[in-house]
Every structure is written in C-alpha cells, then in structure tokens.
Amino acid sequence: MGLPEHHVTGVPGLSRSAQLRALGNGVIPAQAVAALHLLLDRLDDPELAA
Template sequence: MTQRAAPRPTVTGTRRLSAEFVEWMMGPAGWVTETDGLSRAAQLHLLGNAVVPLQAAHALDLLLSSDSPFLRMPQVGNGW
C-alpha cells in the first residue's frame, strides 16, 4: 500500500497512459517522473524496463532463504 492517492491513469484530455500513474503502481514516487529533461516517452520507456522494488526484494528474500532450492544446486565442475 502506497498511502498516496492514485494519479490519473491517462494524460488529461487524452487516452495516453500517464507516466505518473505507472510510477505510482510501481511504488516509489518521483524516481523517474521528477527527473529533469525526460520526455513522457522516455519516462515510460524507463518505467517499462525497470524492476518493481518490492518484487525484487521479495525475489532476493526467496533466493537467499535457507530453504531455497538454488542454494542446494550442485556445483558446476571444470568441464563447463
């Protein structure tokens, strides 16, 4: 939960996706949309290629947990 009100999903007066809305759905506010000199297209490009911070943290927790199958994988020998 972000505790912030959702911005409009589209740019006012158009049917174009709002970069502020995409950023709001990902979590932290302003890390892309408050960067000077980025066009709306550049902002959406960056947001589309970004990793959602909460999902990345959860993935790392799973990978580093003691019962992770990745920690029990056999070691690769010199034959590779």
C-alpha cells in the first residue's frame, strides 16, 4: 500500500481487526493508479482500443 514497513502491524496490542480498520480505504488510491495505467496501456494498443 506504499506505507512504511510495520506502519500498522508494528503497533503493540493492536488486534488484526483494529489494524484493518486503521488502514481503512488506504488501498483505493493505489488501485486507481493501477486501473489508469491499465487503461492507458490499452489506448496505445490499437487492437484493444477498438
């Protein structure tokens, strides 16, 4: 997700469910970037762009 190692998992006493809540929707920006790269790559391929 682009966070430093142990950013959430290194907090003592934080349960797994609390770790997931702390992360929230943090993955959304990275997924959006991946989707845009995929779509832009398809624009460069005439077979896929049609």
